[in-house]
Amino acid sequence: MTNDADRLATPVIAGNWKMNHGPAAAAAFMRALADAHPPRFDRTVILFPPAISLPALARARAGRSDIALGVQNVHWQADGAFTGETAAPMAVEAGAGFAIVGHSERRHIFGERDDEVGRRAAAALEAGLRPIICIGETLDERRAGRLEAVLERQLAAALDAIAHRDADFLIAYEPVWAIGTGVNATPDDAANAHAYVRRLLDARAGRTAGVPILYGGSVKPDNAADLLGAPGVDGVLVGGASLDPRSFAAIANARARED
């Protein structure tokens, strides 16, 4: 069970570089971010480079322990014949403290199923990584009124797989129609979905009470404050706007607006 000392500072500002920034670019990014973003401990900042750039990013981080690192996926086995996959213990060895699992690109481009996402989350926890479990509906599912059913199905599969483990994970609500499109969910859309996810988490006997719920999908410097100010939004998972150190620093320093 997570104790308070292990609680992450919120908001959580996470940058998912996807398949961008090799080792040299990753190191240059870290130096620029360190200049643009002085250390602060009232929030959690995490970068998710491609796995191959993780060691270079970890080295370039030098003394900046306030900037956490993670990988964009992990396999459910600790080693073996799984060409192209990353094992969670190896990610830990390379400097990761977090792992994204179930990103919509993994689900929709690479065909990852709900049960696999759960196994990946379980393997991350087993290795000492905090998983960020991504869930979210497509535009067709939303239009068909299936938002809640999709979130419930995806969440249940992941939570069932980690039921016997620590509640040391995060959820990212990422509507597929908002990812990489420039069309972010409104703060109200995010608040409604987060409230539903929170109810689903609470239904698990309170074990998951402190689990942060992040919003992802076209988060930019100019909408970050409004999204972070939406009720129930504990942080953001940023794709495109995390690739530039200045725009990521602007999001990492955004103050939640509470209008």
Ligand code: PGA
């Ligand atoms: P985006 O990506 O910010 O480029 O929309 C978000 C994500 O995929 O996590």
